[in-house]
Amino acid sequence: MSDVDSHIVAVARFLPRTVVEGPGERTAIWVQGCSIRCPGCFNPQMWSVRGGALFSVEKLMSQVVAAGTEGLTLLGGEPFDQAAALAVVAAGVRAAGRSVMTFTGFTLDELSAAGEAGREDVAALLASTDLLVAGPFLADQIDTRRPWVGSRNQEFVALTDRYAALLDNLDQVHDRVEVNVDASGRLSVSGWADLDTLDALLTGVEARPVR
């Protein structure tokens, strides 16, 4: 939980609309930088604090609201390593009537303890999150039953009533994979699937260097 600039967010990826990163249609922000570094993480390119694009909180907030989705999903990378700035973004998104879902590699106990110890940034991001998914990714505990999470230790926590009922029916929500193609023809995959499934899905797709 580093304590970084409260006005700037380092963003690894911004996806205006997705249906595979939480309930409903959402805008997803993968942040750049993760201090946790779980073995087997699917996004090790997002560990370094170098890289990504820098956005002001105002610009990020306005882009999320302009996307017109049900809400924002924060993932990464580690959102609580940039808690101060993301708390501002999340609060603004909520003020516009949208929901906020935050993934973290920290446990709820660790975050609560930090908040109680005076980390106002951590407490603020928790206070602006409706649905928290907490805990590190454990590669020997792959979760094939619940949607959106990677491993069975990860905990869904309803911090507001907005998605509390959903947590009683998670078994009925299935993981999905989404393939996005941008205007330049660049392809990206979102969501959760095992490597065999991804291989089958992408067989025949020609790999081209990114310019």
Ligand code: SF4
């Ligand atoms: S917390 Fe998330 S981004 Fe960080 S190493 Fe673990 S799985 Fe990867």
